[in-house]
Amino acid sequence: MVNTTIKTTKSQEIFAAAQNLMPGGVSSPVRAFKSVGGQPIVFDRVKGAYIWDVDGNQYIDYVGTWGPAICGHAHPEVIAALHEALEKGTSFGAPSVLENVLAEMVIDAVPSIEMVRFVNSGTEACMGVLRLMRAFTKRDKIIKFEGCYHGHADTFLVKAGSGVATLGLPDSPGVPKAATSTTLTAPFNDLESVKALFEENRDEIAGVILEPVVGNAGFIAPDAGFLEGLRELTHEHGALLVFDEVMTGFRIAYGGAQEKFGVTPDLTTLGKVIGGGLPVGAYGGRRDIMSMVAPAGPVYQAGTLSGNPLAMTAGIKTLELLQKPGTYDYLERITKKLANGLLQIAKETGHPACGGQISAMFGLFFTSGPVNNYEDAKKSDTAKFGRFHRGMLEHGVYLAPSQFEAGFTSFAHTEEDIEQTLAVARDVMSSL
Ligand code: KE4
Secondary structure, rough: OOOOOEEEEEEHHHHHHHHHHHHHHHHOOOHHOOOOOOOOOEEEEEEEEEEEEOOEEEEEEHHHHHHOOOEEEEHHHHHHHHHHHHHHOOOOOOOOOHHHHHHHHHHHHHHOOOOOEEEOOOOHHHHHHHHHHHHHOOOOOEEEEOOOOOOOOHOOOOOOOOHHOOOOOOEEEOOHHHHOOEEEEEEEOOHHHHHHHHHOOOOEEEEEOOOOOOOEEEEOOOOOOOHHHHHHHHOOOOOEEEEEOOOOOOOOOOOOOHHHOOOOEEEEEEEEEHOOOOOOOEEEEHHHHOOOOOOOOOOOOHHHHHHOOOHHHHHHHHHHHHHHOHHHHHHHHHHHHHHHHHHHHHHHHHOOOOOEEEEEEEEEEEOEEEEEEEOHHHHOHHHHHHHHHHHHOOOEOOOOOOOOOOEEEOOOOOOOHHHHHHOOOOHHHHHH
């Protein structure tokens, strides 16, 4: 193990106090470093590709506040736009033209979206889309995939990924059986299992929801034909196809994974990037389906801060920045260099590893692989990942604190940052 130890006195003091005030000392479980061990660092400020903790240590950041910071943290143009918006107030609870602007940008960008509803988180977006798909089809059952995470609403907490996987919580206490009795699960990339579920539950399945590129079981790409196969199966069985693009939206491509892979779902959920770091989520899709959402239709969903001017402003500016020519080519290039570099270094230092990247999303598993689904991902050496994470952290590189998360780059990351990260990874992997 590399022997550099960074000073984390203040982080430790603040986190110790936090644990007395908030469950686990955090506002979201994965931040507690449970699966990688050691003390979480307490952030003081972020800028571009970098973080500074309360002890003054600087890190290259590959979490990007779990995806929103694709333009880099605290982008000057986003901050400036927010300052201007702040002068006009923080929340209206009433229509604002900003919602029109962001809605038009989302509709123009995302192939499946003809109409959109803004909410305040990805969880809310997935809750809204769940109720809508059930109302539209008049069916109750859904199919989700093992290891995929769609927020913490009861129905989805079945073999979920992200923090649920990290904490080894296959299901959560407090979720009544009734809430998950209509949730069917299948292995990702396994079309035959989905076909079987449709046969066994004929005319009862409202839809299939998935992360088109999985980020919550670690990084798992769809096999060729998998997304197309789901599109055909849902059409065949009168069910809806829902892409949860909370993580992949505007990251895998400007139009999300559905643009990248050329498969158009009926409904899509979004979050993270479209809020530029402020609380936001959205669900959208075919006009005939979205027209069922209250008050246009009978499907109720509401939110005090939905469409608030600050989140809309940050989202608008972020998407404007992403429209700059060459953005996604750059993200693809630097992320491919990082992912391929990490795999090459693992090989040279004798660690079985697999992984990959698509655009600005990447992952590394400490298992020879291949990793095509959650069961494969669980074969990873998570203890080794924990040592790797700690070693990288002590050398100024901040990775997602779980094997069951994806990594994120931004267009603030430079070639030098990637080179530096790979140099550190070589040191750390050489002494894992
Ligand atoms: P939020 O409610 O956290 O905004 O979004 C839920 C959600 C829905 N769908 C997908 C595909 C997601 O990735 C997420 C949230 N992602 C996690 C990270 N894997 C958020 C980080 C956390 O839970 O602290």
